[in-house]
Amino acid sequence: MSAVVDLSNKPKIKGEKVVLRPFKDEDFPFIEECLKDTEIIKLTGSSPDFDRELILNWYATRNKQTDRLDLAIADKSQGFLVGEVVINLYDEKNHSMNFRILIGPRGRDRGLGTEATKLIIDYVFKNTTLNQLTLSVFDFNPRAKYVYEKVGFVIYGIDKNDLEYEGEWIDSINMKLTRENWINREKNPY
Template sequence: MTDFSHKPTLTGELVTLRPVTEDDVPAFLPMNSDPEIQRLTGSHADFTEAALRQWYATRGARPDRLDLAVVERASGRVVGEAVLNAWDRPNESCGFRICLVPDVLGRGLGTEATRLIVGHALETLGLYRVWLEVYAFNPRARRAYEKAGFRAEGVLRGALLWKGERVDATVMSVIAPEWPPTAL
């Protein structure tokens, strides 16, 4: 693997993942302003539309990460993003995060998007490990990650301070020898 310069389009039954652009920002605003999504992702930041446009305008040029828009195939609507980041080249590893707009949760779109991008990382890019962190108050996401092949590795105790309360984060990963998971 050289880097993440190539920004692919990945297609599943429910979703298509394609390179994100600043034109996707209006579709992302609900997930960036929803209090429950902010809690589940541990996001303390409030982003303006202008700041989001500036951020997403630069994603295509980054060789150290892969930011893809999640597009619901049935409607053609952009419903979130899936990202490979925190690339650790010497260890053939990277981080993963996903976020969807609130009204599409629980329909399997995130699980399929996760399988698509993780499959790309392990099969096409040749990475060995993809990892993530999920907060203790987000069991729905943890179940989706487990369905996509992630396994718990350990707990970061009190990793998030959310409205005066300490919340644990579970570190999860999927590694190439265990891919694809038998639950697919």
């Protein structure tokens, strides 16, 4: 990992509706609720079966990571975790990283995911030298795709039949947001 992409600082980023912050021990019941949510399982291609202790230990180490940024999304009005944002998987060739977001049932349909996405993208491009952020979204998740396009991500490829869900094959849409496009968005906001 290049020293210019040191993600050891785990910031607290405040928006109008959400606060992105390092994980706390008291977040785990809310994380567990998110990971067991049927919509999240479907839209992320995850399994409903997981080792609770393993997941608890994994989240307990997120704040110590220097090569990735994992932040809790806390609902500002309620004070509890409703999801997470993650910047990970450094790609040295393109000087880019992957972005992903997860919004649990308590955080949906209120614009929290959109705001969290904007906040983390702004933070990354203002505080690192990364050239771009990339992501993949399953084709049966139009709500997420809409948010990503709204903040400036563009499609650059499709992985056909990437996930089998209930006997049907689902494509994965690959998207990216370059620093240049982000700068242009900053000049002409959303």
